[in-house]
Amino acid sequence: MERLLPPTLLALKEALEQLPGIGPRSALRILQHLLKKPDLLTRLTDTLGTVATHIHPCPKCGFWTEAELCEICADPHRTEPILCVVKDVSDVLALERSQAFRGQYHLLGGVLDPLAGVGEKDLRLSELWNRIRTEGFEEVILALGTSPEAETTAYYIARHLADWPGKVTRFASGIPVGSELEYIDPLTLSRSLRERLPFSL
Ligand SMILES: [Zn+2]
Known part of the structure; x- marks a missing residue:
């Protein structure tokens, strides 16, 4: 019965269904909600347009930015x-919430996962x-999580850095396996x- 929807709404519904965690029913619920709230619809239209044109990955670390560099890379106090x-971005936000780190980040954009084609x-x-x-780091922390794919990726990086004179480390225990x-x-x-702890090969 979905073909009864006007084509534009159907297109929006199908686009919403591409979002993580949104199935056909939630997509329809979101549509109904948006059409009842014209202000919200306008706000979304404006911000989505700006996101599409202004947000890009920081060329240095890969975090999101609308400036030349992201806020973290541009911060002169992170020495x-x-x-x-x-x-990914969510890991940076989690670590920044802990306020325990004043160095730089590098976002890989995922972990090696041959089965998923990565x-x-x-x-x-x-x-x-x-x-x-080139950037004179003295230590690289591999904080990719504890899934088997993350472990494999960390090992891959550590092996690649075996001759690098700096330290390669990982988080101490306390992070449950798979989280x-x-x-x-x-x-x-x-x-x-x-x-x-030192990352042992
Ligand atoms: Zn950056």
């Missing part, structure tokens, strides 16, 4: 020569090697960050 390698070229790895070579950084409470995160 610790430590690079924390994470998967290989070395799909991640920001060449950017990572380049930064480690994502964003679900760890800030206190636990800051403790495991403070008590980090």
